[in-house]
Amino acid sequence: MKKIVLFVAACVFSLGLAVGAAQATDAPADGLKVTNYGKKAAVTFDHSKHVNEATCEQCHHKASEGKYKCGECHKAKAGDAPSFKKAAHNKEKACWSCHNKRGKTPKKVLKCNQCHKK
Ligand code: HEC
Ligand code: HEC
């Protein structure tokens, strides 16, 4: 029993180190409102449901520049960056890769109104 406890403690410790080394920033609390102030209600995003599914950098592809807010660059209309809708609905890299049946790695297919509550 004592050995198991020690083993678990060692795992938790090394996991903590690995995560600590990989991350300069902590994931924010759940219930983030993801919006670009379009016609639809804001999408609610929970990091806790995602941090085991993808690396931070997979979604935050500008994390190396210290930029985490997609909406800072991805606006309602395309500019230097594609529109927020086009980025979020991207089937290769973003939300729709996992949440659309034609996504690259469908993990949990969602209907429009499961993200956009109205
Ligand atoms: C996995 C979650 C998710 C699903 C499923 C989803 N969307 Fe989105 N959608 C987003 C995100 C995130 C944005 C970007 C944020 C924003 O613009 O509000 C967005 C943006 C949009 C926008 C532009 C912004 C606006 O508010 O008008 C429209 C229109 C839209 N989606 C329609 C749809 C429709 C129609 C479907 C179903 C075919 C759908 N979405 C399915 C996450 C999703
Ligand atoms: C599945 C995609 C995804 C993953 C994985 C992910 N995030 Fe996020 N994160 C988002 C979205 C979407 C937002 C909202 C951005 C916006 O509203 O413009 C966000 C927002 C943030 C913000 C900004 C919060 C604020 O309101 O200023 C930080 C910081 C952040 N994430 C850190 C992390 C870290 C650290 C990790 C890895 C442990 C991580 N994220 C993993 C999608 C993700």
Ligand code: HEC
């Ligand atoms: C600092 C600005 C910036 C931030 C922050 C940012 N992006 Fe981007 N993004 C861009 C630019 C510019 C492009 C165009 C190609 C490139 O540089 O990768 C892009 C391209 C993309 C693409 C490819 C879209 C396509 O149609 O080819 C996706 C998907 C994407 N971003 C998703 C996100 C998500 C999700 C977030 C937040 C978790 C985010 N981006 C944060 C600037 C940004």
Ligand code: HEC
């Ligand atoms: C790498 C795959 C992956 C990506 C990318 C991803 N998700 Fe998810 N998402 C999941 C999985 C798996 C779950 C289910 C997790 C759970 O139930 O604990 C989930 C759950 C959700 C839920 C809750 C659904 C429900 O009703 O239970 C929402 C909303 C959501 N994701 C929105 C988004 C948005 C918005 C994005 C893009 C910014 C995104 N996801 C990107 C894999 C992903």
